[in-house]
Amino acid sequence: MVIGRRRLLHLLAGAAAVPALPRAAFALDYPTRPVHIITGYAAGAGPDIMGRLAAQWLSQRLDQQFIVDNRTGAASNIGTAIAAKSAPDGYTLYVAVSTNAVNQTLYQNLSFNFARDFVPAAFIGATPFVLVTTTQFPAKTMPDFLAHAKQNPGQVDYATSGVGTGPHVAAELLKMMTGIEIVHVPYRGNYVTDVVAGTVPAAVSPMPQVVEFIKSGRLHAVAVTTGKRWPDLPDVPAIGEFVPGYEASGWYSLVAPTGTPAEVIARLNTEMNAGLDDPTLHARILALGVEPRPMSPPAFGEFIAAEIDKWAKVIRFAQLKPAG
Numbered sequence: 001m002v003i004g005r006r007r008l009l010h011l012l013a014g015a016a017a018v019p020a021l022p023r024a025a026f027a028l029d030y031p032t033r034p035v036h037i038i039t040g041y042a043a044g045a046g047p048d049i050m051g052r053l054a055a056q057w058l059s060q061r062l063d064q065q066f067i068v069d070n071r072t073g074a075a076s077n078i079g080t081a082i083a084a085k086s087a088p089d090g091y092t093l094y095v096a097v098s099t100n101a102v103n104q105t106l107y108q109n110l111s112f113n114f115a116r117d118f119v120p121a122a123f124i125g126a127t128p129f130v131l132v133t134t135t136q137f138p139a140k141t142m143p144d145f146l147a148h149a150k151q152n153p154g155q156v157d158y159a160t161s162g163v164g165t166g167p168h169v170a171a172e173l174l175k176m177m178t179g180i181e182i183v184h185v186p187y188r189g190n191y192v193t194d195v196v197a198g199t200v201p202a203a204v205s206p207m208p209q210v211v212e213f214i215k216s217g218r219l220h221a222v223a224v225t226t227g228k229r230w231p232d233l234p235d236v237p238a239i240g241e242f243v244p245g246y247e248a249s250g251w252y253s254l255v256a257p258t259g260t261p262a263e264v265i266a267r268l269n270t271e272m273n274a275g276l277d278d279p280t281l282h283a284r285i286l287a288l289g290v291e292p293r294p295m296s297p298p299a300f301g302e303f304i305a306a307e308i309d310k311w312a313k314v315i316r317f318a319q320l321k322p323a324g
Helices: 005-016 046-062 074-084 098-106 142-151 166-178 192-197 207-215 262-277 279-287 297-318
Strands: 035-039 066-070 092-097 118-133 157-160 183-186 202-206 220-224 249-257
Touching: 035 046, 035 074, 046 066, 046 092, 046 118, 046 249, 046 262, 046 279, 074 092, 074 098, 074 249, 092 098, 092 118, 098 166, 098 249, 098 297, 118 142, 118 166, 118 207, 118 262, 118 297, 142 220, 157 166, 166 183, 166 202, 166 297, 192 202, 192 207, 202 207, 207 220, 249 262, 262 279, 262 297
Parallel strands: 035 066, 035 092, 157 183, 157 202
Antiparallel strands: 092 249, 118 202, 118 220, 118 249
């Protein structure tokens, strides 16, 4: 997800205006110096935006600077490696996303192990992907799309932002669960204009990149990948309504290097959850296409383990390899 600079500045300015709630009493003297939040993505991308909203909230709550540090490259693995090797003292955090759970299996020779080298601090929220088609595509409903794909194996192309991305593995999960054979067209840049133009007939996309095209009628939304319908598009069904058990979401979170004191993790979790419950910040995150979801560290840890296991099965089934 990429948002223009003006829109980003507007959102961050709004977040800065979120009123601080009374802080809980903590005996822990943390933080006493600035905290760096590393993200493996460029400025304006979804993880960067979520990291900056979290940083502004935590800066207000904890009376100390939280600074986002963009370390891009290698499908976010460069930034992840830097964070994994940082001192486990609470002064380096990492914006972990659904791609980290995918990369655990997709890449064989990483210098870190996401499950082993990080501890969960705070889950921020989940975001849907959406299956969209051109307005000329013959199938308008999810059952019709599945039927069309089965009748035309290997003849329906769909675009995503790259191999191993959340939208790609979401489509591979659909293939695994339904037996359809649709053809992946990975892009390194913007694929939405090609779908709108009809160069590629379909895409599986993060919601924010296509929602305005859906609302304007330039793209047709077949279904969302989340377990339930998305509130902002209530007429668009969930894939799980037709494929029982199907669910795939992108997500954003904060994690810390393994060994970070439990008291620091508890404080970060409490303060970030307060932000997710704050009506103003909650509304701003929701407006970005992300559903705020407070979690305890143990629940978040179970979620990560389940995500890694789930996507490992899909990657092995589809025999996915990293892009060269």
